Amino acid sequence: MIEVTRLNNTKIIINAELIEKVEESPDTVITLTSGNKIIVKESRQEIKNLVVLYKKEVLCRDL
Numbered sequence: 001m002i003e004v005t006r007l008n009n010t011k012i013i014i015n016a017e018l019i020e021k022v023e024e025s026p027d028t029v030i031t032l033t034s035g036n037k038i039i040v041k042e043s044r045q046e047i048k049n050l051v052v053l054y055k056k057e058v059l060c061r062d063l
Helices: 044-061
Strands: 002-005 011-014 019-024 028-032 037-040
Touching: 002 037, 002 044, 019 044, 028 044
Parallel strands: none
Antiparallel strands: 002 011, 019 028, 028 037
16 A cells, blocks of 8 residues: 545555556546546656555565
8 A cells, every 4th residue: 555645635545556557647647447546746756666665565574
């Protein structure tokens, strides 16, 4: 799970495993596998970094 900020400054936690794509146009739009879209303040690169950290955390737990 990763925490992101909506445009109205509310924080939400989304399942990183359900992210289908992330676009910047100019706002960052996260599209989930369900088809739901979430517009967030974080950049595309920040979302990528959060997902990478999440994946590392999950993989390291299994060691």
